[in-house]
Amino acid sequence: MDGVMIEVSGKKLKQYIEELEQLEERRIQVVEETKEVLADAKGEGFDIKIIKKVLQIRRMKPEKFSEQEALLQTYIDALLEETS
Numbered sequence: 001m002d003g004v005m006i007e008v009s010g011k012k013l014k015q016y017i018e019e020l021e022q023l024e025e026r027r028i029q030v031v032e033e034t035k036e037v038l039a040d041a042k043g044e045g046f047d048i049k050i051i052k053k054v055l056q057i058r059r060m061k062p063e064k065f066s067e068q069e070a071l072l073q074t075y076i077d078a079l080l081e082e083t084s
Contacts, residue, residue, distance in 0.1 A: 042048050057065055 038048050038051070041051055060068075
C-alpha cells in the first residue's frame with residue numbers, strides 16, 4: 001500500500017471474520033431450506049417458475065406492480081395488433 005503502514009487489530013479482525021463466517025453458514029442454510037420448500041411445492045404440483053414470479057410481485061410496491069402490469073398489457077396489445 002505505497003509504504004503506508006496501518007495498524008491492524010488481530011482481535012477485531014478475527015471478530016469480523018468469524019461473524020462473516022457465521023453469516024455465510026446461515027446464508028447457505030437458507031438457500032438449502034429454500035430449495036427444500038420449492039421441491040415440496042413442486043411435489044404438490046405447483047409450478048416453481050410461477051411461485052418465484054409471485055414472490056417477486058409480492059416484494060414490489062403496489063404502484064410499481066401496477067405500472068409493470070400496465071406496460072406488459074400495452075406490449076401484449078401491440079403484439080396482438082401486429083399479428084392481426
